[in-house]
Amino acid sequence: MTEVLLLVVAIVLSLACGAFVAAEFSLTTVERGELERAAERGERGAAGALRAVRSLTFQLSGAQLGITVTNLVVGMLAQSSVAKLIRGPVEAVGLSPSVASSVALVIGTALSTVFLMVVGELVPKNWAISSPLAVAKVVGTPQRCFSSAFRPFIRHLNNTANRIVRGFGLEPIEELASARSPQELVALAWHSAKEGALEQDTAELFVRTLSLAGLTAENVMTPRVRVMALDERATAEDVANATRASGLSRFPVYRDSLDTVVGIAHIKDVLAVPAAGRPRRTVAELL
Structure with a gap:
């Protein structure tokens, strides 16, 4: 018993x-x-x-x-x-x-x-x-x-x-962190897209957004002294020449100085102008 x-x-x-x-x-x-x-x-x-x-x-x-x-x-x-x-x-x-x-x-x-x-x-x-x-x-x-x-x-x-x-040089903690790391969020986004719970385009946009956290202003901006800009009185031919020289497709357009940017000139707008008329078309007309 x-x-x-x-x-x-x-x-x-x-x-x-x-x-x-x-x-x-x-x-x-x-x-x-x-x-x-x-x-x-x-x-x-x-x-x-x-x-x-x-x-x-x-x-x-x-x-x-x-x-x-x-x-x-x-x-x-x-x-x-x-x-x-x-x-x-x-x-x-x-x-x-x-x-x-x-x-x-x-x-x-x-x-x-x-x-x-x-x-x-x-x-x-x-x-x-x-x-x-x-x-x-x-x-x-x-x-x-x-x-x-x-x-x-x-x-x-x-x-x-x-x-x-x-x-051992470590500091004990009393509770676990509840936030997810960027790496975990990226893995979660790709897994959700793979399983069909998230659209592929949405997942890619989400991942690219998270990658911005590792960028600084220097990574995404061009210093003023290195900016290639055009006066608004420049011609469409000048835009084409600038593209050939630099390989760039967009150029800030300024009035009087770089402190007054009035728009962006794109090479695709220049290509829409007949070659014979480019020397007579100003950049301001393309904006």
Whole structure:
């Protein structure tokens, strides 16, 4: 009877381990903006989960503490209780009591390890990754309560870990950044276009827009002293000659000085004028 009770306790602790694992994965994978909107709508558990995300490092330390403790206790309880429960059937196959005890212990260890790995780790991990928001709303508040109950011990562990991290020249942070990097946004745009969720032209425009962040005024503007401009009294023939000399197709047109730009002369407008008439057509007439 005692072995059965210990086994029940081990199963309950395995489920508790699963809750800690679910909290660890859901709080790190949930979209911060989505969680904030859920909290604003007053969805149950969202506010508690959001507070947990805002103290993520502390909550993850609490989850790790819970996982470690439950694993150790389950190992002690389940292995011995399962071994005692199956020792009788093992002896029934003709093994000596000493050999049967060893075999039963090995089988008990294997069964308890597999059960803990599947029920206490893999299932909650996959659940949290597939539905991070829903899981975070369920486990966020219980995780905060557990971490608060063991706050002094967790703080001590956290501070020790932070000192080690700083020793490597890194600065620990309390919560993950919720913003996407430009590289992630570019990858998301191309993936959306590939899946048909975004038009190809729209994706290309979006990517080109993001690339502007790496440009400076020097990259996109020509210094005044290097600008090739034409007086408004210049002729269409002058525009053609300037294009042949520079390879450019557009030229600012100014009145009196470069401080008074009145338009842009384009070579395509010159080509529309018959060659014989270009010396008589002024640039101002082409604007």
